[in-house]
Amino acid sequence: MTNNSENFKTAPAKPEGGRGPSVKRDPVDFHGLLLVDKPSGISSHDVVARLRRIMGTKSVGHSGTLDPMASGLMACLINEGTKLSQYILEGDKGYRVRIQFGIRTDTLDTTGETLETKPVNLVEATLLAEAMKLQGEMEVEVPIYSAIKVQGKKLYEYARSEKDVVIPKKIMNFWDVKFLGMGQDWAEFDLRCSKGSYIRTWVDLLGQALGCGAAMSGLRRTYSAPYILEQGQTLEVIEECVKKNTLTGCFVTMDAALPMVKRIRVKGQDQVLLGNGQISHDLRSQLIAAFNPDSDQFVQVLSMEGKLLAIVGLESGRGFVLKRVFKY
Structure with a gap:
């Protein structure tokens, strides 16, 4: 390779x-x-x-x-x-990641302090088999060097001050893992993940599965939905x-900006009321006709000229609610 x-x-x-x-x-x-x-x-x-x-x-x-x-x-x-x-x-996000095997660090990437080194004997078939197992939802600890807060303090602040802290676990989801290449002690993959998933954690899990340890040595975001x-x-x-x-x-x-979100258009008095934070009767009728509770979280409301005016959501017990109104 x-x-x-x-x-x-x-x-x-x-x-x-x-x-x-x-x-x-x-x-x-x-x-x-x-x-x-x-x-x-x-x-x-x-x-x-x-x-x-x-x-x-x-x-x-x-x-x-x-x-x-x-x-x-x-x-x-x-x-x-x-x-x-x-x-x-x-x-969702997508990344290209480069992995260095045979090393574990405190930050789970090669910028951190080395905790352990081991000899590496990578076999492509084994590498691929273990990487493909690391797909789907999993509950794992977040990296200690992360900005997640515990009792009002960021985790990396605990790590730097060497204070004890219970590291929280989080549901992470990884998919579309694609193998790009490898060398004697490195490999590269493309993969996608859900919001808040840590690629460093995925790399660490792969290193554990292979028994030699691993740290992230390069990362490039290729997709941000x-x-x-x-x-x-x-x-x-x-x-x-x-x-x-x-x-x-x-x-x-x-x-x-939000091509995946359904849109409807308003004009005249309906638009004026919307600018004042009100949903007119006619607009509400349009929303009822357009909104599918099974697939839609929000609807965009635009002027007839195509200017985004507001984002509307449906809330239990409240009906249609203005989530955001834009004035520009």
Whole structure:
């Protein structure tokens, strides 16, 4: 097998134009998502800080933290787009992971302190068999070096202060595990997981199953539902686009941010009432006709011109409720 480590290098800047037509819009007035191809070596907070400067707004968030060693897709939220955070965060994720066998560390990746080393004698058939077993839902401990809070304190704070703590368990779900290649003491896989699942944990479980230990040595996010890495752009390309006042296909407008969520349209007085936080009788009738409680969690309400106005949900005992109203 060939060494595929180049998959974890920062992707070269993609040509301007992205996957959609360029549009002229003042970036300060942009509301929606920005699909960023994050390089390794910087934190998610660093990406947000740089986008605040590039876009000229403090209202910037993101759809899930990537560790500094990781690269790949970050769906960042701009201005009114920050109100979409909970809907984007809930989505599944996809990753390309590189694994170093024969080592265990305190952080479950190769940036941590080594706890144990063992000789490695990888057999491809055994490796594949054990990797494919690690699919589906499983309840496992979260990494001690994670931001999950226990009694108001982040787990990594307990770890750094060497204080005892009961490590919580969590349901994680992994699927679509695909083998990419291997060497004497390493391997690479593509896989998908549910929100809040830790790839480091999956790697550690694989190392335990093989009896030699393992640590994550590279990670690249390839998917953040419903977006793929190829739709993203580097920070450098994004900055150049903003300087030219040309927003490319990596900029996703509010009306296109949730393509999997059903939508209905309103106009006139129905739209005015919606802006005031009220659901009109006619809109309620539309919602009843459109909403399927078995498959729909939310419905998007747009103007006739296609502007996202609100997200509506159905709550037991309350009926239709405005979850978010957008004003831009």
